Amino acid sequence: MADVQLDAIARACRVQIIRMLTHAGSGHPGGSLSVIDLLVSIVFGRLRHDPKRPDWPDRDRIVLSKGHAVPALYTVMARAGYFPESQLITLRKLGSPLQGHPDRVALPGIEAATGSLGQGLSVSLGMALGLKLATSPARVYCIMGDGELQEGQVWEAAMSAPKLGQPNSPLDNLTAIVDYNKIQLDDFTAKILDLEPLVAKWQAFGWPVQEIDGHDLAQIGKALDQAEATHGTPSLIVAHTVKGKGVSFMENNPEWHGKAPKPEEAITAIREILGVSEAAWADYLKTDATTRALVDELRALEKK
Amino acid sequence: MAAKASRAAFGEALVELGARDPRIVTLDADLSKSTMTVKFAKTHPDRAFNLGIAESNMIGVASGLALTGKIPFACSFACFVVGRFETIRMSVAYTNANVKIVGTHSGIAIGEDGYSQMGLEDIACIRSLPNVPIIQPADELETKQVIAFAVEHQGPLYLRLTRQNLEPVCPADYRFALGRWLTLRPGTDVTLIASGGTVFNTLEAAKKLEADGISAEVINAASIKPLDEDMLVASAARTKHVVTIEDHSIHGGLGGAVAEALAEVLPMPLKRLGVTGFGESGDPKGLYAKHGLDPAGLAASIRKFLHR
Numbered sequence: 320m321a322d323v324q325l326d327a328i329a330r331a332c333r334v335q336i337i338r339m340l341t342h343a344g345s346g347h348p349g350g351s352l353s354v355i356d357l358l359v360s361i362v363f364g365r366l367r368h369d370p371k372r373p374d375w376p377d378r379d380r381i382v383l384s385k386g387h388a389v390p391a392l393y394t395v396m397a398r399a400g401y402f403p404e405s406q407l408i409t410l411r412k413l414g415s416p417l418q419g420h421p422d423r424v425a426l427p428g429i430e431a432a433t434g435s436l437g438q439g440l441s442v443s444l445g446m447a448l449g450l451k452l453a454t455s456p457a458r459v460y461c462i463m464g465d466g467e468l469q470e471g472q473v474w475e476a477a478m479s480a481p482k483l484g485q486p487n488s489p490l491d492n493l494t495a496i497v498d499y500n501k502i503q504l505d506d507f508t509a510k511i512l513d514l515e516p517l518v519a520k521w522q523a524f525g526w527p528v529q530e531i532d533g534h535d536l537a538q539i540g541k542a543l544d545q546a547e548a549t550h551g552t553p554s555l556i557v558a559h560t561v562k563g564k565g566v567s568f569m570e571n572n573p574e575w576h577g578k579a580p581k582p583e584e585a586i587t588a589i590r591e592i593l594g595v596s597e598a599a600w601a602d603y604l605k606t607d608a609t610t611r612a613l614v615d616e617l618r619a620l621e622k623k
Numbered sequence: 624m625a626a627k628a629s630r631a632a633f634g635e636a637l638v639e640l641g642a643r644d645p646r647i648v649t650l651d652a653d654l655s656k657s658t659m660t661v662k663f664a665k666t667h668p669d670r671a672f673n674l675g676i677a678e679s680n681m682i683g684v685a686s687g688l689a690l691t692g693k694i695p696f697a698c699s700f701a702c703f704v705v706g707r708f709e710t711i712r713m714s715v716a717y718t719n720a721n722v723k724i725v726g727t728h729s730g731i732a733i734g735e736d737g738y739s740q741m742g743l744e745d746i747a748c749i750r751s752l753p754n755v756p757i758i759q760p761a762d763e764l765e766t767k768q769v770i771a772f773a774v775e776h777q778g779p780l781y782l783r784l785t786r787q788n789l790e791p792v793c794p795a796d797y798r799f800a801l802g803r804w805l806t807l808r809p810g811t812d813v814t815l816i817a818s819g820g821t822v823f824n825t826l827e828a829a830k831k832l833e834a835d836g837i838s839a840e841v842i843n844a845a846s847i848k849p850l851d852e853d854m855l856v857a858s859a860a861r862t863k864h865v866v867t868i869e870d871h872s873i874h875g876g877l878g879g880a881v882a883e884a885l886a887e888v889l890p891m892p893l894k895r896l897g898v899t900g901f902g903e904s905g906d907p908k909g910l911y912a913k914h915g916l917d918p919a920g921l922a923a924s925i926r927k928f929l930h931r
Contacts, residue, residue: 376692424719431690432717435709441680442714445687445695448672452648453691472710475680483672483684 320363322536329359329536332394333565333592334613335407339390341585341617343411346419349575350464351391353500353533353560354383360539361460362395365547370400373427377457380430380446384439385464385498386420387577392429393417401428437470439463443493444480447553451488458547461495466503469512474524480553481525493553494546495526498533500562504576518557526555533558565592582621586614624763626788629819630727632766633784634659637696640774641667646694647774650685652678657786658698658727679707682714682724689720694774701726701742701783708748715779716752723773724749727784729759730870730898731914732820734787737904742783747875749781750848756801757848759783759819762791765845768799776801783819783847787907790823792843804851806858810840813929814858817868818844818877824911825868827918832925839925847877855881856889866894866925870916873897894928896921 332355340346361381362368368378383392390410397404402416409415416425420434431442443461450457467473484490499517501508508514521528527549531538539558546554562576563569566588580588593610595603604611641647641663648670649660655673664671674681678699685697697704704726705711715722729742749757758773758780760766766784773780792807807822808829817825822843829839840858844850859865865885867878878895885893898914911917915924 422717424717431686432713435713438679438683438710438714441683441710442687442690442718444680445684445689446691447687448684449688449691449693452670452693455691472677472679472683475675475677476683479674479677479680479684483674487669 322540325359325363325536328363328398329356330592332359332391332398334589335394335397335404336390337566337580337585337588337592338613338617339393339407339410340579341582341620342408343579345411345579346390347387347577348569348580349502349562350385350388350498350500352564352566352569353562354385354388354462354498355391355394356534356536357462357496357498357539357558358391358395360536360543362399364540365543367457370428373401376453377455379458379460382431382433382439382443382446382459382461383421384433384461385436385467386434388464389421392421396428436464436467437472440473440476440495443495444476444483444490447490447493448484448488450492451484451490457492459493461493463495463497465497465499465501465508465514466511468497468514477521477524477526489551490553491550494543494556495553496556496558498560499557500560502562502571502573502576506573521555525552527552528555528557530557530559533560534564567591582617585617589613624791626790627763628786628788629760629763629766629784630659630786632763633725633770633782634662636767636770637663638666640771641670644694644774646692648672648688648693648695650674650681650695650697652676652681652699652703654699657700658725660696660698678703679710682707682710682722685722686714686718686720689722690718694721694723696723696725698725698727700728700740701745702740705742705745705748711749712752716755719754720779721777722779723782724779725782725784728786729783730785730820731902731910732785732787732870732907734907734910735904738902741902743872743898743902744875745783746847746871746877747879750875750880755779755781755848756846757781757783758801758845759847760845761819761822761843762789762793764791764793764795764797765799769845772799772801785820787820789820792822792826799845802846802849802851804846804854805843806840806854807843808839808841810838810862812838812862813864813866813925814840814842814862815866815868815925816842816844816855816877816881818847820870821868821916824916824918824921828921828925831918831922835926837926837929844877847880850880850884852884855884859885859889859891863891864929865891866896866928868916868921869897871897873899894924896924
């Protein structure tokens with residue numbers, strides 16, 4: 320799929336992220352907006368999967384280790400056809416399979432329960448090894464947060480990965496990605512527990528590392544290509560991202576790690592994501608019935 | 624059959640079952656010589672993975688392997704593997720991954736190494752996970768059946784094994800079933816429920832009690848979760864006295880499980896025998912005597928309970 324199409328999908332997914340979080344009244348917009356371009360690139364750019372057969376043994380797998388960003392994954396899954404897009408607004412509601420953090424049992428297509436940070440890379444290693452042992456062509460994509468890298472288990476996995484399965488089953492079917500948005504719940508990562516020098520750390524553990532702009536679809540695509548072409552070892556992409564990307568008042572602001580927008584904030588956020596100026600907004604809504612309906616839907620929430 | 628540690632029987636069973644079932648893989652955290660998976664690693668080197676002293680990662684890798692169709696046995700000392708409870712909770716239980724978690728070196732019976740190496744809280748932790756059965760076999764025969772069951776059972780499971788040798792206690796025609804206990808000795812005055820390494824001493828204690836005119840029923844509770852509630856209630860209703868005997872903390876272990884179950888359907892005074900504080904270094908026999916888990920100590924505690 321061409322980057323221009325991926326860009327349009329990412330934009331639509333950003334709108335849905337804002338919509339579902341506003342309905343839920345809680346959740347994590349910042350990290351969902353920072354990771355969405357990476358997810359869209361993987362799922363619509365290259366993932367070999369079949370939403371009708373979520374248990375297909377040879378499917379590629381995504382493990383969203385930073386499970387709090389699962390609204391981003393849900394929007395992508397809905398768009399890919401795992402469940403109807405109308406279900407997105409059941410996020411975090413009683414009885415919904417769209418749990419606040421990923422639940423593999425509740426929602427087919429989720430590969431592992433995550434949300435307790437630091438565990439996804441280990442599970443991804445096991446999947447990559449299992450697929451290699453089964454001589455499956457499938458790949459594993461593990462997406463971690465930067466704050467998550469403060470968990471010790473990540474470094475157990477990092478130390479283990481380049482060695483595991485050698486020499487016959489090296490884990491070169493694993494692409495790990497760090498969504499490096501520089502912010503964690505309490506504050507900037509540099510203030511809480513600095514990760515730098517991050518690239519040198521992973522390299523010292525034996526990983527080939529690429530550093531990219533995690534919002535540049537061309538760079539993402541190229542890095543994923545290169546990871547896929549790497550033989551004999553898993554590889555890591557450090558994706559520099561902006562927390563809250565696409566919404567001016569959320570961008571680079573720790574306040575928006577784990578807070579849902581109010582309906583009026585959500586409408587402003589959607590306008591910005593769609594790239595419409597405040598002055599042109601009223602006219603724009605006359606031409607875009609879908610967005611008009613969405614704005615009405617969000618306004619109605621205010622009255623509840 | 625000679626006395627054998629359940630970890631040794633486990634190691635042998637894995638080699639046999641592994642030859643027939645290519646899905647079986649083992650994971651260790653630098654203790655494969657102690658958990659006895661080292662035999663499997665020799666016969667199936669391509670299916671044995673030593674992850675180093677990094678138990679959390681080992682558990683996560685086991686989960687990933689299970690999610691791609693393998694049957695992983697993730698092994699370490701009970702205290703170390705269950706010590707990574709949060710990883711078990713998320714990556715195995717909540718993920719519902721078909722991982723067999725194996726904790727060896729359970730209880731104070733490991734002896735000289737002391738408390739840091741003793742699994743004394745593992746049952747209490749794992750019991751709180753809704754979908755993880757807990758099985759503790761009492762001898763070689765039962766261990767081999769339990770390992771075969773673990774391979775067939777679809778879903779996570781916790782196996783609690785011993786370092787020390789276990790005398791044979793199960794009859795030759797015994798067949799293990801989850802949620803089913805085995806009456807090793809019928810009795811009328813008191814129900815003694817033991818598991819794993821304490822079953823043999825409980826049988827010996829029952830002999831001592833018989834000399835005092837006390838008829839003790841001895842039950843081997845290999846299936847700690849789920850309990851055999853039918854057998855528990857039927858026996859307790861007959862004897863009116865229940866004592867649990869385990870090499871684990873009396874808080875949250877077999878005794879806790881039995882107390883909870885009886886309190887709901889057939890409340891009665893009950894005595895939990897086991898470990899009440901931290902463990903300590905010492906020779907295993909001496910430790911069992913000090914903590915009242917030797918036949919004489921058990922008989923004394925049971926007598927005291929009956930004549931309270």
